[in-house]
Amino acid sequence: MRIIEKMESNVRGYVRSFPTVFKTAKGARLTDASGVEYLDFFAGAGTLNYGHNNDKVTAALIEHLQNDGIVHGLDMATSAKTTFMQKFKDVILTPRNLEYKMQFTGPTGTNSVETALKLARMIKGRSNIVAFTNGFHGLTMGSLAVTGNSFYRDEAHISRSNVSFMPYENYYGDDIDTLRIFRRHLSDPSSGLDTPAAVILETIQAEGGIHVASPEWLKGLEEICREFDILLIIDDIQVGNGRSGDFFSFEESGITPDMVTLSKSIGGGLPLALLLFRPELDQWKPGEHTGTFRGNNLAFVASTQTLSYWENDDLSKAVKYKSQVIRERLEKISSELNGYETDVRGRGMIFGFEFKEPGFAAEVSMKCFEKGLIIELAGAEDQVVKFLPPLTIAEEDLQEGINIFEEAVKELVQEKENHLREEF
Numbered sequence: 001m002r003i004i005e006k007m008e009s010n011v012r013g014y015v016r017s018f019p020t021v022f023k024t025a026k027g028a029r030l031t032d033a034s035g036v037e038y039l040d041f042f043a044g045a046g047t048l049n050y051g052h053n054n055d056k057v058t059a060a061l062i063e064h065l066q067n068d069g070i071v072h073g074l075d076m077a078t079s080a081k082t083t084f085m086q087k088f089k090d091v092i093l094t095p096r097n098l099e100y101k102m103q104f105t106g107p108t109g110t111n112s113v114e115t116a117l118k119l120a121r122m123i124k125g126r127s128n129i130v131a132f133t134n135g136f137h138g139l140t141m142g143s144l145a146v147t148g149n150s151f152y153r154d155e156a157h158i159s160r161s162n163v164s165f166m167p168y169e170n171y172y173g174d175d176i177d178t179l180r181i182f183r184r185h186l187s188d189p190s191s192g193l194d195t196p197a198a199v200i201l202e203t204i205q206a207e208g209g210i211h212v213a214s215p216e217w218l219k220g221l222e223e224i225c226r227e228f229d230i231l232l233i234i235d236d237i238q239v240g241n242g243r244s245g246d247f248f249s250f251e252e253s254g255i256t257p258d259m260v261t262l263s264k265s266i267g268g269g270l271p272l273a274l275l276l277f278r279p280e281l282d283q284w285k286p287g288e289h290t291g292t293f294r295g296n297n298l299a300f301v302a303s304t305q306t307l308s309y310w311e312n313d314d315l316s317k318a319v320k321y322k323s324q325v326i327r328e329r330l331e332k333i334s335s336e337l338n339g340y341e342t343d344v345r346g347r348g349m350i351f352g353f354e355f356k357e358p359g360f361a362a363e364v365s366m367k368c369f370e371k372g373l374i375i376e377l378a379g380a381e382d383q384v385v386k387f388l389p390p391l392t393i394a395e396e397d398l399q400e401g402i403n404i405f406e407e408a409v410k411e412l413v414q415e416k417e418n419h420l421r422e423e424f
């Protein structure tokens with residue numbers, strides 16, 4: 001760790017939450033250099049939906065490299081790319097009656113978001129974009145402008161104009177219809193809201209603290225977009241790729257976004273980002289939005305393997321089953337915590353356990369790490385413990401991880417009670 005502390009910028013983050021040197025990983029488990037094993041409920045922030053070093057992926061990558069398969073090809077056609085595209089069409093788009101064109105952007109999620117915003121503005125000839133409270137879309141300048149959290153926004157002393165924030169569902173509690181507010185702003189010529197080119201949102205806000213939009217709210221938002229000629233962009237970077245139980249998180253609601261951003265697990269563990277959009281939105285001139293690393297051939301090879309999970313509904317059913325397991329366990333733990341204000345929210349295999357007491361969630365995450373569980377925080381004040389295990393995790397491992405979380409919470413509660421008793 002000394003080299004990290006000495007040489008790596010202060011900006012480093014996760015290494016502070018999980019201070020050890022990891023050496024190997026398989027499935028839902030990581031092992032550090034001294035042989036200590038950890039269960040992984042973080043899964044590379046949603047990049048490892050199919051687990052670490054998935055056997056099928058490893059074998060395909062080795063074969064590709066041993067046969068001198070193309071590793072870098074700019075955006076030229078390669079066998080790895082055409083195979084991936086065909087499989088994505090056959091396994092994901094066609095069975096869902098979705099007709100999208102595909103644009104390969106730079107390799108991380110934020111590149112896909114930047115592309116979506118640029119294309120939407122170009123098509124509509126409007127500068128404004130509507131984003132939502134607690135949304136997170138990445139940290140390059142355009143994506144940062146549609147990201148809510150001031151912790152990230154404060155450092156960029158540049159103009160972040162051309163974005164208006166509207167309240168997400170339940171932002172003011174469940175008795176206020178936030179879509180009514182949005183509609184009123186759009187209809188009133190004196191509201192001060194410039195008609196946006198697009199709205200961008202996550203159907204389940206992940207970094208923002210696990211806020212789940214209902215199918216009705218999403219449907220209502222889609223109707224508003226159609227009525228006011230606004231493009232609907234769903235950012236499925238973290239909760240796409242099966243996290244919700246369906247391949248796309250919006251499937252349950254029945255909406256059809258105009259654009260969808262995908263990254264993280266689409267690369268089967270390797271960097272890959274892409275943007276899907278309706279064919280008539282493909283208004284780019286050739287080479288107009290370019291870059292060196294667009295379409296990573298090793299990621300295409302990896303992704304082609306992981307897309308096989310979607311050839312039948314086994315994974316989808318497993319995610320929905322494990323979702324129920326997580327929900328029941330977390331709700332039970334929450335109900336047993338007398339005197340602590342908590343909340344459990346989630347869908348599919350992304351859940352948040354919120355502790356209203358400031359700092360408590362961070363203590364829980366730290367204690368979990370000491371006990372061999374890697375679990376991160378979310379929310380504006382890091383008040384939510386975020387459950388994000390690989391979708392392929394075995395049920396015993398899932399139960400074991402939740403047991404560790406439960407033990408950590410109960411020990412901390414006990415320590416606090418003892419402390420109070422000593423004080424009085």
Ligand SMILES: Cc1ncc(COP(=O)(O)O)c(C=O)c1O
Pocket residue numbers: 045108109110111113136137138139202206207235236237238239263264
């Ligand atoms: C919903 C969402 N959009 C965009 C991003 C940005 O992706 P990246 O960090 O790969 O740039 C993230 C990252 O966590 C995300 O969760």
